[in-house]
Amino acid sequence: MKKEIPLAITFISGFLLVLALFIPHKPFGNLEEIFNDWYIIVSGFTMLLGIDSLLEYNFKKIRRKEKDAPYSLVLILSFFITLIWGVTEIVRTPEHNPFSPTSTFSKYFYNSIFMPLQSTMFAILSFFIASAAYRAFRAKEFNSALLLVSAVIVMLGRIPLGQGAAPYVITVIFLVFAWYFYAESVGITETGTKLLYILVSVAFIALIYPIGWVYLKQHIPSFADWIMNVPQMAGKRGIMIGIALGGIAMSIRIILGIERTYMK
Amino acid sequence: MTEFFKKLAGIDRRIIYLTVFLATAIPILTKKTMKIEPLPEVKKAYEYIESLPESSIVMVSIDYDAASMPELQPMLETFLHHAFRKNLKVIMLGHWALGLPLGQQALEDIAKKYNKIYGIDYVFLGYRPGVAAVIINMGKDIKSVFSSDYKYTPIDSLPIMRSVKNYKDIKLLFGLEAGAVGDAWIQYGYARYNLPIILGTTAVMTPDYYPYIQANQVISVIGGLRGAADYETLVEIPGQASIGMLAQSVIHLVIIAFIIIGNIGFLVLRRAKK
Amino acid sequence: MKLAMLLFLWQASPVSIKAYDTPNDAGGSITITWELDSSWVVSRIEIYRTQDLNAPDTLIETLFKPETQFQDLGVTDKKPYYYKVLIYQGDTLVAEGRTTEPAISTQQWFNSRRLSVLIILLIYTAFLLYFIMRARVDKNLFIRKIAGLEAIDEAVGRSTEMGRPILYIMGLGYISDIPTVASLAILKRVAYKAAEYEADVIVPCYDPIVMVAAQETVKEGYIEAGRPDLYKESNIYFLTSDQFGYAAGVDGIMMRQRPGAVFLQGYFYAESLILAETGHSIGAIQISGTTAVTQLPFFIASTDYTLIGEEMYAASAYLSRDALSLGTIKGEDYIKMVLVIIILIGSLMETFGIGNHMLINFFNIF
Numbered sequence: 001m002k003k004e005i006p007l008a009i010t011f012i013s014g015f016l017l018v019l020a021l022f023i024p025h026k027p028f029g030n031l032e033e034i035f036n037d038w039y040i041i042v043s044g045f046t047m048l049l050g051i052d053s054l055l056e057y058n059f060k061k062i063r064r065k066e067k068d069a070p071y072s073l074v075l076i077l078s079f080f081i082t083l084i085w086g087v088t089e090i091v092r093t094p095e096h097n098p099f100s101p102t103s104t105f106s107k108y109f110y111n112s113i114f115m116p117l118q119s120t121m122f123a124i125l126s127f128f129i130a131s132a133a134y135r136a137f138r139a140k141e142f143n144s145a146l147l148l149v150s151a152v153i154v155m156l157g158r159i160p161l162g163q164g165a166a167p168y169v170i171t172v173i174f175l176v177f178a179w180y181f182y183a184e185s186v187g188i189t190e191t192g193t194k195l196l197y198i199l200v201s202v203a204f205i206a207l208i209y210p211i212g213w214v215y216l217k218q219h220i221p222s223f224a225d226w227i228m229n230v231p232q233m234a235g236k237r238g239i240m241i242g243i244a245l246g247g248i249a250m251s252i253r254i255i256l257g258i259e260r261t262y263m264k
Numbered sequence: 265m266t267e268f269f270k271k272l273a274g275i276d277r278r279i280i281y282l283t284v285f286l287a288t289a290i291p292i293l294t295k296k297t298m299k300i301e302p303l304p305e306v307k308k309a310y311e312y313i314e315s316l317p318e319s320s321i322v323m324v325s326i327d328y329d330a331a332s333m334p335e336l337q338p339m340l341e342t343f344l345h346h347a348f349r350k351n352l353k354v355i356m357l358g359h360w361a362l363g364l365p366l367g368q369q370a371l372e373d374i375a376k377k378y379n380k381i382y383g384i385d386y387v388f389l390g391y392r393p394g395v396a397a398v399i400i401n402m403g404k405d406i407k408s409v410f411s412s413d414y415k416y417t418p419i420d421s422l423p424i425m426r427s428v429k430n431y432k433d434i435k436l437l438f439g440l441e442a443g444a445v446g447d448a449w450i451q452y453g454y455a456r457y458n459l460p461i462i463l464g465t466t467a468v469m470t471p472d473y474y475p476y477i478q479a480n481q482v483i484s485v486i487g488g489l490r491g492a493a494d495y496e497t498l499v500e501i502p503g504q505a506s507i508g509m510l511a512q513s514v515i516h517l518v519i520i521a522f523i524i525i526g527n528i529g530f531l532v533l534r535r536a537k538k
Numbered sequence: 539m540k541l542a543m544l545l546f547l548w549q550a551s552p553v554s555i556k557a558y559d560t561p562n563d564a565g566g567s568i569t570i571t572w573e574l575d576s577s578w579v580v581s582r583i584e585i586y587r588t589q590d591l592n593a594p595d596t597l598i599e600t601l602f603k604p605e606t607q608f609q610d611l612g613v614t615d616k617k618p619y620y621y622k623v624l625i626y627q628g629d630t631l632v633a634e635g636r637t638t639e640p641a642i643s644t645q646q647w648f649n650s651r652r653l654s655v656l657i658i659l660l661i662y663t664a665f666l667l668y669f670i671m672r673a674r675v676d677k678n679l680f681i682r683k684i685a686g687l688e689a690i691d692e693a694v695g696r697s698t699e700m701g702r703p704i705l706y707i708m709g710l711g712y713i714s715d716i717p718t719v720a721s722l723a724i725l726k727r728v729a730y731k732a733a734e735y736e737a738d739v740i741v742p743c744y745d746p747i748v749m750v751a752a753q754e755t756v757k758e759g760y761i762e763a764g765r766p767d768l769y770k771e772s773n774i775y776f777l778t779s780d781q782f783g784y785a786a787g788v789d790g791i792m793m794r795q796r797p798g799a800v801f802l803q804g805y806f807y808a809e810s811l812i813l814a815e816t817g818h819s820i821g822a823i824q825i826s827g828t829t830a831v832t833q834l835p836f837f838i839a840s841t842d843y844t845l846i847g848e849e850m851y852a853a854s855a856y857l858s859r860d861a862l863s864l865g866t867i868k869g870e871d872y873i874k875m876v877l878v879i880i881i882l883i884g885s886l887m888e889t890f891g892i893g894n895h896m897l898i899n900f901f902n903i904f
Contacts, residue, residue, distance in 0.1 A: 018659075022652050025645040029564035033397050039714065040394050043747065050746030050776035057775040068794055095415055099365040101372070110365055118330035121782035122808065126288065126515065127281045128815035128840075134280060134522040136839035138530045148527070152520055158490055159513040160298045169517075172524055180531045187538065221303070233474055236831050239847045241877065243829045245662075246848030247716045249870040252666055254719065258862045259854060261722040261755060277819065331782050331808070362780075404611070443807065468808055468832055 157224020272529030673865030697798030709804025729759025
């Protein structure tokens with residue numbers, strides 16, 4: 001019975017919610033809202049579980065005088081200071097709101113500590129994007145070279161300096177590719193392949209002016225938009241369709257009790 | 265020689281971070297702005313807001329927090345300038361409790377500049393939990409969700425709310441989105457109630473909303489810092505976003521330079537191996 | 539006075555109005571529609587309602603735009619209502635209309651606008667059930683190799699050789715999110731392997747309910763491997779429900795505890811690159827998987843293996859080799875082919891300008 005009851009609850013609630021999508025008649029029409037409300041209420045209480053886990057874990061580290069105990073002490077102190085401070089401001093302020101303009105919590109904690117910390121964490125992304133791009137955008141093969149060129153075009157298309165910088169950037173990239181193909185051709189003995197490599201190299205040089213200095217100089221913002229609106233969108237929609245279908249299959253597995261990893 | 269190209273292909277992370285820091289900080293400290301040609305999507309959003317008659321009621325939804333503040337706060341401030349300049353009435357609420365103080369601060373500061381009166385020209389409703397339920401129920405009756413504002417003043421006593429029952433009385437929803445709430449606004453607000461929506465989103469989320477623009481389910485999307493700068497240009501109030509454009513341009517060029525340098529090193533080493 | 543009234547009314551043209559039960563709803567609503575002449579400059583439209591043609595009308599709504607439809611949400615089901623619409627140009631009444639037949643609101647048992655969704659869902663379910671039943675008979679259903687899942691054992695093994703723990707990050711999803719449930723399936727496998735190799739699995743959680751589910755899952759993994767003694771509940775703990783607080787906390791764990799393998803499986807937002815790059819900086823082998831399409835490029839750039847979208851959902855079937863689960867994967871693939879064909883047909887029809895075809899109307903569910 002230990003497994004059967006949760007499975008039955010899962011099946012009945014899943015089936016009811018699917019029905020609710022098609023049946024506006026009461027009580028089915030409101031089911032989604034009702035279930036949502038129940039979830040919000042239950043999840044509010046589970047926060048107590050989380051707080052208990054967090055405090056227990058960090059108190060244990062301090063008790064055992066582990067290597068990282070000072071960090072745990074900082075966490076516990078921050079937790080209680082924030083809690084007590086916020087509750088005090090709820091009581092003290094006329095609006096009973098710790099975020100009201102008269103609140104010291106808002107002035108000294110939210111504006112001076114919380115906001116800068118959150119913004120900083122998001123800003124760290126810029127460093128990581130630079131190092132990830134430097135490492136990942138390597139022209140190992142045709143696919144990755146295409147990715148590299150698309151990324152460069154979109155990056156240039158999104159900035160005001162893009163139209164000015166595009167010709168120079170394209171010139172450098174195409175020269176590098178031209179050099180690479182020419183250098184590869186030197187080591188090839190088979191005439192046909194050698195000629196092909198040399199042709200590709202010459203093509204890159206020939207395309208520098210029309211693509212870099214004529215087309216992209218004028219049209220790089222709209223070309224970047226085209227990359228985002230057409231091939232990017234197509235690929236993303238394909239992945240999203242796959243995810244949606246996979247989600248339905250997974251949901252049916254959960255509702256039918258085939259998938260049980262979420263329960264004991 | 266090979267050593268040199270090895271170094272090119274494997275530049276120390278710390279050098280990259282230092283360069284990124286300098287490339288971002290120096291342009292911002294100069295506070296220079298750039299001439300920008302606004303993107304078509306931002307122009308479309310601007311023109312729609314411009315076409316709203318005076319005293320139209322618009323709703324602003326704060327669905328971001330301090331992490332996305334650098335991108336979305338300039339959009340909010342520009343929108344508030346735009347709205348108050350056109351004498352539109354603003355109702356502000358939000359689904360991210362930790363982001364609401366940001367919205368409230370901007371609303372109070374900018375309303376003061378235009379001598380707007382709380383309760384008559386603007387109101388701050390606050391936060392209620394349950395994203396979908398809030399959006400759906402406001403479509404029937406806003407009072408059923410927000411019976412009072414953030415100061416616990418009954419909304420019936422606020423002149424601005426007397427002529428507002430549900431979305432039929434709202435001419436525009438301006439949603440500032442850093443998460444999934446934008447989808448909820450479209451799925452429930454637009455799909456059920458035909459609520460006109462303009463979204464301001466972070467740059468990383470903007471591609472997610474292109475399908476909605478193409479399907480005309482939103483009027484337009486203002487994306488990222490570039491979108492915010494474009495909007496500031498159109499409204500003619502240069503702010504933080506416009507200042508950030510030079511930094512963004514420089515850092516994009518720096519990243520492209522690193523990519524090219526890395527590829528030169530990589531390709532030379534590959535040839536050397538062969 | 540009467541003459542003036544008669545003259546006033548004589549100026550108003552009749553307008554045809556219809557009132558009917560709003561379709562596809564849960565009752566309590568009647569829709570009223572009317573026509574407007576393009577020559578009118580409509581200043582206001584007044585809508586009146588009564589339950590008896592002999593009783594006086596009550597003004598229920600005044601519209602100040604030239605609209606042609608109104609939904610009356612203040613009605614009771616199964617009661618008859620009659621409507622009158624007065625259309626004004628300035629202060630002059632230009633048109634007037636009244637319904638003679640009663641409109642009665644009722645609840646509908648089926649939302650006909652979702653017929654297409656129901657048909658597709660039934661076809662999809664039929665495919666899934668067929669392949670589930672086939673899987674009971676033919677237990678060797680083929681499923682292609684998924685590199686990220688094949689690498690799990692290697693990652694756990696390498697981490698153990700280095701004497702380092704394994705870090706499993708479930709992202710920012712809640713237990714109601716399907717990627718989180720899929721992540722639990724992968725976590726069980728990781729826990730099983732970790733138990734075999736006697737390695738620690740650290741799982742910092744974003745949500746308390748997910749934490750509880752993760753604790754049970756890891757425990758199950760250790761029990762299945764025959765090493766329940768090695769299970770440490772304190773390794774699976776709640777961190778914070780703040781996005782960047784979570785990212786900062788996990789980064790701190792990575793820098794201090796230096797895991798040899800990092801699994802990033804679940805739903806992620808902007809913090810994905812922060813986590814992946816920090817994992818890369820400590821030299822850990824990283825296996826990621828998410829259904830967040832905007833974060834996939836970051837994972838592909840920074841991690842060693844990535845499970846893209848539905849590959850995550852296939853993980854539990856792939857790892858357990860359970861025939862019933864594999865059957866659903868097959869069904870999913872076949873229905874995807876059906877959708878591809880429909881998309882191709884629709885695209886061709888649009889390309890050749892065959893407008894207003896059945897496919898547009900069929901999929902118009904909103």
